[in-house]
Amino acid sequence: MARRLVTQSFCEMMLCSKASKNEDRFYAILPQTKYKDKTNQVPDWNINNMTSIKLKLFEILDTKDKLTLLFLAGFNRSSSRFELTADVLPTFATSSVSKSACNYFAADYPLNFDLDNKSTITLHPHARDSHLSYFLQLTPKTYSVADLSTNHPDYIDSSRGDYLDELADAMIEKTRNYLQLSTPVCIVCISYFDTSTSTYWESYRTLMKGALYLAGSFRENKWTLIKPYALSDEDLFDRGNKNGTVFNIY
Incomplete structure (x- = not known):
């Protein structure tokens, strides 16, 4: 058992624990990690479900572990349609x-x-907005935007009549309703790894496998995690982030 704990990442230990009580995850795992000084604070955290566990982790973890936790939440799964990663906010x-x-x-x-x-x-x-609860502010070095419209490459407009509209309409409307958006919805792709370090197409695809996809609005800066069905590398165009664009993720 001890050997297994050593080979697991911190996030895997926390999220995949079989502890009978949610707060027991912290008591069992924190003392073995760099976060051991937090153990005596657990009684004050009011941990009662997985959502409260993840929210607390986003509060106490270091930058690297927070990023890993976020990208695990948005990790690409097979899907037959565009959809949010969860039906309840916050999606992360x-x-x-x-x-x-x-x-x-x-x-x-x-x-x-x-x-x-x-x-x-x-x-x-x-x-x-009480219905929005918590949000994450994320600042990547670079990001890409889905190019799904000839006239407006930054946006998906549900009035367009092509196949991507049919796939994306439900997700777009859900995003608009959840975030109460009044501006067009667009899709953004953020890679976990620095893709500029790749030297071959195969390694680029490997680095992009764990990319995070967001649906939301640049103007209102509200975003949710989505599953990007039918998007390929050709649908994305790179944008630098020289201005330090910050994404508010709900």
Whole structure:
């Protein structure tokens, strides 16, 4: 058992634990990790379900582990349609996590994030709209936008009549309703790894496998995690993030 714990990542231990009580995950695992000084705070956290576990982890983990936790929540799963990763907000804390994906993010590649900057990924309560609860602020080095419209490459407009509209309409409407958006919805792709380090097409595809896909609005800066059915590498065009674009993820 001890050997198994050593080979597991922290996120895998926390999310895939078989502890009978949710807070027992913290008592069993924190003392074995760099977060052991947090153990005596567990009684004050009011941990009662998986969502509360994930929200607390987004609060106490270091930047690298927070990023891993987020990308596990958005890890691509097979889907027959565009859809949100979860039907309850916040999607980054309510979506299910695939155990098979945990080892993928342990790969030794440079990341698409500044790990020395604590503001790279931060958890915030939403003060104005109670239905939105919490959100994450995420600042990647680069991101891509889905090019799904000839006239408006940044946006998916549900009035268009092609096959992608038919697949995306339900997800778009759900995103608009959940986030109460009044502006067009677009799709953004954010890679976990720094794809500029890839030298071959195969390695680029490997680095992009764990990419995060968001649906939302640049103007209102509200985003949710989605499953990107029918999107390929050809549908994306790169954009640098020289201005330090921050994504508010719900």
